[in-house]
Amino acid sequence: MPHRSMTFAKFIIEDQRRRGGPDAELTALLNDVQTACKLIGVTVSRGPLHRHRTAPGTAPGINVHDEEQKPLDVTANEIMLDTCSWGGKVCGMASEEMAEFYAVPPPHRKGRHLLVFDPLDGSSNIDVNVTVGTIFSILRAPPGDADPTEADFLRPGTEQVAAGFALYGPTTMIVVTLGAGVHGFTLDREVGNFNLTHPDMRVPEETGEFAVNMSNERYWEPPVRRYVEECVQGKAGPRGKDFNMRWIASLVAEVYRILIRGGLFMYPWDTRDAARPGRLRLLYEANPMAMILEQAGGAASTGRERILDMVPTALHQRVPLILGSKAEVERIVRYHEAHDRGEDRVFDSPLFNTRSLFRLPAGAAGGT
Numbered sequence: 001m002p003h004r005s006m007t008f009a010k011f012i013i014e015d016q017r018r019r020g021g022p023d024a025e026l027t028a029l030l031n032d033v034q035t036a037c038k039l040i041g042v043t044v045s046r047g048p049l050h051r052h053r054t055a056p057g058t059a060p061g062i063n064v065h066d067e068e069q070k071p072l073d074v075t076a077n078e079i080m081l082d083t084c085s086w087g088g089k090v091c092g093m094a095s096e097e098m099a100e101f102y103a104v105p106p107p108h109r110k111g112r113h114l115l116v117f118d119p120l121d122g123s124s125n126i127d128v129n130v131t132v133g134t135i136f137s138i139l140r141a142p143p144g145d146a147d148p149t150e151a152d153f154l155r156p157g158t159e160q161v162a163a164g165f166a167l168y169g170p171t172t173m174i175v176v177t178l179g180a181g182v183h184g185f186t187l188d189r190e191v192g193n194f195n196l197t198h199p200d201m202r203v204p205e206e207t208g209e210f211a212v213n214m215s216n217e218r219y220w221e222p223p224v225r226r227y228v229e230e231c232v233q234g235k236a237g238p239r240g241k242d243f244n245m246r247w248i249a250s251l252v253a254e255v256y257r258i259l260i261r262g263g264l265f266m267y268p269w270d271t272r273d274a275a276r277p278g279r280l281r282l283l284y285e286a287n288p289m290a291m292i293l294e295q296a297g298g299a300a301s302t303g304r305e306r307i308l309d310m311v312p313t314a315l316h317q318r319v320p321l322i323l324g325s326k327a328e329v330e331r332i333v334r335y336h337e338a339h340d341r342g343e344d345r346v347f348d349s350p351l352f353n354t355r356s357l358f359r360l361p362a363g364a365a366g367g368t
Ligand SMILES: O=P(O)(O)OC[C@H]1O[C@](O)(COP(=O)(O)O)[C@@H](O)[C@@H]1O
Pocket: 096, 118, 120, 121, 122, 123, 124, 213, 249, 250, 251, 252, 267
């Protein structure tokens, strides 16, 4: 068990040493990422006191997802680019806030890693002073010194060499995996180090919490409605226990809570825009969080496919995302399977919900 006063930088080296020796380039890149997260954390904590000075042509606008950028989205993106471009550790970066990937120009394009990130996750929460964060994923670029191509980024999540996220909340934290467990570090603000405070994080198996944006209920597929309805029925329903619901609207905060307390998070496919495959993005939201969850003993699925097995087709591809305690994810995957086999049709009625005349009698659909 690593010693509790171990810094992020030292831990990264030790963690790799236990498994065959440190990769100097990966270590240096992760150090740059932690520096960028410190800078973003300081900027976030200054709130309205911070004067954003974005580079010409990069002022907030509408991003590639047709979403309005906040000044902090743009600033956080610039901090990631600035901090991680130098020193020959990455050859390319892709971000939620950039339509195209960024090829690091020579002479700095020596590194053979690719960095993909959501510079500020949960940015709708900035105005209301609720926890936000940064999500990152690191892939290897093909060997050689060729320019990166978009295809280099379109690798399944199983090929991530490291993934993690920072939380800018009451405390600033980084949670990271290099493929051998999940470890949490808390920023000691006076000293400026991230110190290991949560070694070997494991998702608790027993859970009584789920997180979903209930305002979308009318658009969900039947298996999702079934899962939520059974939770809402509490002790009287097939689950035989009461559940709590949470919705922070910051994926980083939801995943951190699940690492500490267990539970399920869902942003499922819905019929609002049937052509849109989901809300969250595969490369820089779903994949890194899926790697973290699996490494901590949890699971992540679209409902029909393991997230980490998906072969991306576009940089900004969206996916349905269901992640959390393994048994809960497996349960909802079973509900999708049962539905796709033509069973459990009672949840198909658009009139079915907790307030409807068609409310299911307790236990009626209750599979395990
Ligand atoms: O607006 P909604 O439906 O509550 O969606 C919230 C979801 O959107 C996100 O905020 C998307 O992330 P961004 O802030 O990076 O766009 C997730 O963190 C969160 O799970």
